Amino acid sequence: MLNPNLTTDRPTFVTHLECSLTGERYEADRLHGLSSAGRPLLVRYDLPAIKASLPKAMLEARPTDLWRWRELLPVRRTSDIVSLGEIETPLIPLTRSGGPNVLVKDEGRLPTGSFKARGLVMAVAMAKALGVTKIAMPTNGNAGAALAAYATRCGIETIVFCPDDTPEINVREIAVQGARVYRVNGLIDDCGAIVGRGAAQGLWFDFSTLKEPYRIEGKKTMGLELAAQFGWQLPQAIFYPTGGGTGLIGMWKAFDELEQLGWIGPERPRMYAVQASGCAPIVRAFDEGVEHAERWEDAATVAAGIRVPKAVGDFLILRAVRESGGKAMAVGDPAILQAVDDAAKKDGLLLCPEGGATLAAYREALRLGWIDEDESAVLFNCATGLKYPMPPANAKVDRHTEIDLAAL
Amino acid sequence: MLNPNLTTDRPTFVTHLECSLTGERYEADRLHGLSSAGRPLLVRYDLPAIKASLPKAMLEARPTDLWRWRELLPVRRTSDIVSLGEIETPLIPLTRSGGPNVLVKDEGRLPTGSFKARGLVMAVAMAKALGVTKIAMPTNGNAGAALAAYATRCGIETIVFCPDDTPEINVREIAVQGARVYRVNGLIDDCGAIVGRGAAQGLWFDFSTLKEPYRIEGKKTMGLELAAQFGWQLPQAIFYPTGGGTGLIGMWKAFDELEQLGWIGPERPRMYAVQASGCAPIVRAFDEGVEHAERWEDAATVAAGIRVPKAVGDFLILRAVRESGGKAMAVGDPAILQAVDDAAKKDGLLLCPEGGATLAAYREALRLGWIDEDESAVLFNCATGLKYPMPPANAKVDRHTEIDLAAL
Numbered sequence: 001m002l003n004p005n006l007t008t009d010r011p012t013f014v015t016h017l018e019c020s021l022t023g024e025r026y027e028a029d030r031l032h033g034l035s036s037a038g039r040p041l042l043v044r045y046d047l048p049a050i051k052a053s054l055p056k057a058m059l060e061a062r063p064t065d066l067w068r069w070r071e072l073l074p075v076r077r078t079s080d081i082v083s084l085g086e087i088e089t090p091l092i093p094l095t096r097s098g099g100p101n102v103l104v105k106d107e108g109r110l111p112t113g114s115f116k117a118r119g120l121v122m123a124v125a126m127a128k129a130l131g132v133t134k135i136a137m138p139t140n141g142n143a144g145a146a147l148a149a150y151a152t153r154c155g156i157e158t159i160v161f162c163p164d165d166t167p168e169i170n171v172r173e174i175a176v177q178g179a180r181v182y183r184v185n186g187l188i189d190d191c192g193a194i195v196g197r198g199a200a201q202g203l204w205f206d207f208s209t210l211k212e213p214y215r216i217e218g219k220k221t222m223g224l225e226l227a228a229q230f231g232w233q234l235p236q237a238i239f240y241p242t243g244g245g246t247g248l249i250g251m252w253k254a255f256d257e258l259e260q261l262g263w264i265g266p267e268r269p270r271m272y273a274v275q276a277s278g279c280a281p282i283v284r285a286f287d288e289g290v291e292h293a294e295r296w297e298d299a300a301t302v303a304a305g306i307r308v309p310k311a312v313g314d315f316l317i318l319r320a321v322r323e324s325g326g327k328a329m330a331v332g333d334p335a336i337l338q339a340v341d342d343a344a345k346k347d348g349l350l351l352c353p354e355g356g357a358t359l360a361a362y363r364e365a366l367r368l369g370w371i372d373e374d375e376s377a378v379l380f381n382c383a384t385g386l387k388y389p390m391p392p393a394n395a396k397v398d399r400h401t402e403i404d405l406a407a408l
Numbered sequence: 409m410l411n412p413n414l415t416t417d418r419p420t421f422v423t424h425l426e427c428s429l430t431g432e433r434y435e436a437d438r439l440h441g442l443s444s445a446g447r448p449l450l451v452r453y454d455l456p457a458i459k460a461s462l463p464k465a466m467l468e469a470r471p472t473d474l475w476r477w478r479e480l481l482p483v484r485r486t487s488d489i490v491s492l493g494e495i496e497t498p499l500i501p502l503t504r505s506g507g508p509n510v511l512v513k514d515e516g517r518l519p520t521g522s523f524k525a526r527g528l529v530m531a532v533a534m535a536k537a538l539g540v541t542k543i544a545m546p547t548n549g550n551a552g553a554a555l556a557a558y559a560t561r562c563g564i565e566t567i568v569f570c571p572d573d574t575p576e577i578n579v580r581e582i583a584v585q586g587a588r589v590y591r592v593n594g595l596i597d598d599c600g601a602i603v604g605r606g607a608a609q610g611l612w613f614d615f616s617t618l619k620e621p622y623r624i625e626g627k628k629t630m631g632l633e634l635a636a637q638f639g640w641q642l643p644q645a646i647f648y649p650t651g652g653g654t655g656l657i658g659m660w661k662a663f664d665e666l667e668q669l670g671w672i673g674p675e676r677p678r679m680y681a682v683q684a685s686g687c688a689p690i691v692r693a694f695d696e697g698v699e700h701a702e703r704w705e706d707a708a709t710v711a712a713g714i715r716v717p718k719a720v721g722d723f724l725i726l727r728a729v730r731e732s733g734g735k736a737m738a739v740g741d742p743a744i745l746q747a748v749d750d751a752a753k754k755d756g757l758l759l760c761p762e763g764g765a766t767l768a769a770y771r772e773a774l775r776l777g778w779i780d781e782d783e784s785a786v787l788f789n790c791a792t793g794l795k796y797p798m799p800p801a802n803a804k805v806d807r808h809t810e811i812d813l814a815a816l
Contacts, residue, residue, distance in 0.1 A: 002499065002511075002637075064472065065498070084757060085500045085514055090473070090493025091410065103410075106493055109517045112758070113794055149756035159816055164804065173794065175801030178753045180816065186807045194805065198813040229410075344584045348557035349492060350520070386521055386581065386794050393583030396572065397602070399594045405606040408567055408588065 005067035006083055012076040013050050017041040017213055020316055029076075031130045033199075033211050040313050041213040042253065043074050047260040056263055060228070064088040066118065066221050072257060073122065074217050080129040082154045084111035086121055088225050094379070096346035097339070098359060099366070101376045103235070104349060105222070108384030112149050112173070114142035114352075115222065115382045119246055122218030123207060124150035132156060136198055137207040138191030140243070140304045141170030142383050145177065147207060152178035159204060161191035166304065169387050187299055189310050209244035210313045219247040223254030226378060227264055234269050236375040237326070239361050241354035241382055242273040242282055243308035245317035252320035269378075270326035270371075273317055274361040276301030277332040279309060282317055286328035291315050302333045303353035305382060327370065335360035340385065352388055355381030413475035414491055420484040421458050425449040425621055428724055436482075439538045441607075441619050448618040448721050450661065451482050451625050455668040464671055468636070472496040474526065474629050480665060481530065482625050488537040490562045492519035494529055496633050502787070504754035505747070506767060507774070509784045511643070512757060513634070516792030520557050520581070522550035522760075523630065523790045527654055530626030531615060532558035541565060544606055545615040546599030548651070548712045549578030550791050552589065555615060560586035567612060569599035574712065577795055595707055597718050617652035618721045627655040631662030634786060635672055642677050644783040645734070647769050649762035649790055650681040650690055651716035653725035660728035677786075678734035678779075681725055682769040684709030685740040687717060690725055694736035699723050710741045711761035713790060735778065743768035748793065760796055763789030 017026040019035035020042050026032055028043075035041050050071045062068040066086035075081060089110060091103040098104075107115035120143065127135060136159040137147050144160035151158040158179040162171065163186060174181040184191045192208050199206035210216065227234060234255065240248045248271060258264045275283050279299035285292065293314040299307050311317065321328055340356035343349045351359065358379040365371045397403050425434040427443035428450050434440055436451075443449050458479045470476040474494035483489060497518060499511040506512075515523035528551065535543060544567040545555050552568035559566040566587040570579065571594060582589040592599045600616050607614035618624065635642060642663065648656045656679060666672045683691050687707035693700065701722040707715050719725065729736055748764035751757045759767065766787040773779045805811050 083500070085498025085517070087495055087498055087517060090495055092491070092493045109493070109495065113792065149758075151756075152753065153756035161805070168800070169794065169798070171801050172798035173758065176749065176752045176798045177756050177758060181801055181803065182816065183802070183804045184807050185804075190807045194807065194811065194813070201813060203813055341584065345560065345586045348559075348561035348585050350557075350581065350585060384521065384792070384794065386577065386792065390577070390580035390584045392576070393579050393589055394591070395589065396591045396593075397569070399592050399598045399602065403602065405602070405609060405611055408590065408606075 003063050003065060005063050005065055005070065006081055007078060009078060010070045011053065013045040013071055014074050015044050015046050017043055031132065032213055033206055040210040040216065040316065043213055043217050045072060045257070047257060051261050066121070069221055069224050072224065074214055075122065075125045075129065077129065080125045082121065082124050082128060082150050084117070084149060084153065086110060086117060091229055091378070092349060094343060094347050094349065094359070097342040098362060098379070099373045101374060102362060102379065103377070104351070104355070104379050104381050105226070107380060107382050108352065112142070112145045113384040113387060114146065115219070115247060115380070116143040116146040118221055119215030119218040120146035120150050123212055123214040124154065124156065126214040127156060127205065128154050132205045134204040135207045136161070136195045136204040138162070138188050138195050140188050140307060141166045142305060144174045144179065144181065145170060148174045148177035148179035161194050163187050163191065167387065188308055209246055216246050216250045216253065220250035220254040222247055223251030224258065227258050232264055234264060234267060235378045236269055237272060237371050237377040238269045239272045239274055239358035239377065239379045241303070241306050241357050241380060242275055242317060243306040244311050245273065245282070245313050247380070248273055248320055249313050249316045268324050271321050271324040272326045272361060272365065273321050273328040274357050275328065275330050276303050276306055276336065276357060277330045279307045280330040281309060282311065282314060283328040283330045285314065285318055286321060291318060303336055303357050305352070305354040306357065329361045329364065331357050331360040331364060339363070350385030351381045352383040352385050354383065355379065411471050411473060413471050413473055413478065414489055415486060417486060418478045419461065421453040421479055422482050423452050423454050425451055439540065440621055441614055448624065448724070449621040451621055453480060453665065455665060459669045474529070477629055477632050480632065482622055483530065483533045483537065485537065488533045490529065490532050490536060490558050492525070492557060492561065494518060494525060499637055499786070500757060502751060502755050502757065502767070505750040506770060506787070507781045509782060510770060510787065511785070512759070512763065512787050512789050513630070515788060515790050516760065520550070520553045521792040521795060522554065523627070523655060523788070524551040524554040526629055527623030527626040528554035528558050531620055531622040532562065532564065534622040535564060535613065536562050540613045542612040543615045544569070544603045544612040546570070546596050546603050548596050548715060549574050550713060552582045552587065553578060553585065556582045556585035556587035569602050571595050571599065575795065596716055617654055624654050624658045624661070628658035628662040630655055631659030632666065635666050640672055642672060642675065643786045644677055645680060645779055645785040646677045647680045647682055647766035647785060647787045649711070649714050649765050649788060650683055650725060651714040652719050653681065653690070653721050655788070656681055656728055657721050657724045676732050679729050679732040680734045680769060680773065681729050681736040682765050683736065683738050684711050684714055684744065684765060685738045687715045688738040689717060690719065690722060691736040691738045693722065693726055694729060699726060711744055711765050713760070713762040714765065737769045737772065739765050739768040739772060747771070758793030759789045760791040760793050762791065763787065
């Protein structure tokens, strides 16, 4: 009756974790933060065993939600799944404001209205499996909301720190879903420093982006879904709004795993890491040809979700973008807002500012000849546009007076 | 590559329309409003022909979105489909705040964040097919947003009238998605009167609830989906927030059509039509044992979506509720707000007030012994909770000072 993905026992294939920088191995089924080199840990699977036991047709016969990918996910016991309905997100053509081959992957349809749900549903399930009882996290808003929802659902205590200009709707959403939330006079890395201090004191487990190994496993389902939705091909270009970059790194990992399963070939999309001109550390590092990105000072952009001055996975983002033949691109706030307005007014699709940034970047890439209109492109709308301010509309009519309706 | 439901040519089975009160027949493929008796028109299909040509397994093999049900839908040409990604909405257990057999059907995941998308995607496709170029509609908010998005997407001009206390987020959403929107000093039926006047003057086509025949066909997919999701059984009870009641009427029609196809048996859920104590015309008519509901004066409730003083389909709602062995129930605003808070705080699921009303009604039904905890119950959360006001949360910490983190 209910989705069998959530109830079926599952064979699991996690073999170990390894440092993304040094390759050092770490034991699975233990609580881990960063590697001893201070870098993100990646989960590794016995892919030949998965290949032998999971025919593609078996995968295709399952309901399409996130949990259909269970062999490629770290959660070993179905009883640890904490689900709020992680559907496969739809691809929506953006014909008028984008182009004939532009599709938006609308991540705003996920629980709590953003793609953060993918990462957090996985990280919370693993925290539950590994006995974590208290979590803290820095957030620009949406990650905190997703954490609050999932942690509340399984009784894990949560504290969230966000910049003091985080939109009221995000802050309230976090609180109403049962987390404690604090505004901090600073940016997300200032919030992260507080979380880090508390973690060092043993007060809580640190759920910062890429500082625990499982959010990336959840985010990689974006890549798995794309492959399935494109019939085991991939689009020619992906425009991804890049703050911490977990999703971009995750998709790149997903494509590699799918190729090892023999489900896709060696072709890859060009990955475009999209940042805002007011906070573009990855773009600067990309342009300078270096492997690590310096902190971006005085970061400011309307797209708060990608206002991340310093990303712990910087080298992984840059590596994926370069290997893919893509680019890191910065777009200005006016172009972002114009793109949001155009997509709504011309295609009836309300993007979030970060999603608008990908449309602005697509247009810029088109203008610069980096992409052709006949190439397939996927833009990630990472959250529902309903969470963000919209311009006012205050026309009124009086029902008691004779209105000239034809003149409206 | 893309969803074949949106591209495959489809045989269509619409035979005619008929008056829901008198049974009078109307020709399909013509533009219709209400019947000559002033009542809603229902679309009729050649169900034996569908039964002969669509094995259930064929349906089950399709992607699960709304368009998988094409034989049971009125749109004849794929080119008339105007899609924003109408996914099958997930069923989410509400164990702590509801009970062990309570599932929320989370309609907030649909385009524009509400179940209104189901009705409007169908009505707009049919308007496009039938050559309509200008539409007007009264709305409490969400229907207008869905209309704006779909009409904009296919270039149909739209004017929307809403009560002047409609939440700012709804009004802005409608405008940003390309419709003209006017606030009216009155309730939704006052707005409806203005739309009716303009329609009589030939200025636009009237898209009021049940005044065109196709929104109900879109809404009936809620019933079709439930049947598929429950493995061709149905839940024992459905709690449905009831304003105009299109969805309840639509589900009742869906169950009948599914039985005629032989896909479900004669069993039906008990249908609970949930209204707010401050606007409960259907409840009053149900309690009085009459077939039509008088207008509710001075309607007021925090759940604006069900603040509908007079429903043109009143007799259809009452008939379905009575035939099902269900009830019409009213719940007060404090119980609604408490239910919203409980679902968020205990289960991590943010309901809209109308969704909260269904949880409040479920609890009341449990208390009164109308339902047992071991019966399966589905509550309809008709919109994302993100569109509604949430209580403030204003805790702050200063990153420059030594914070006692253990005391947070």
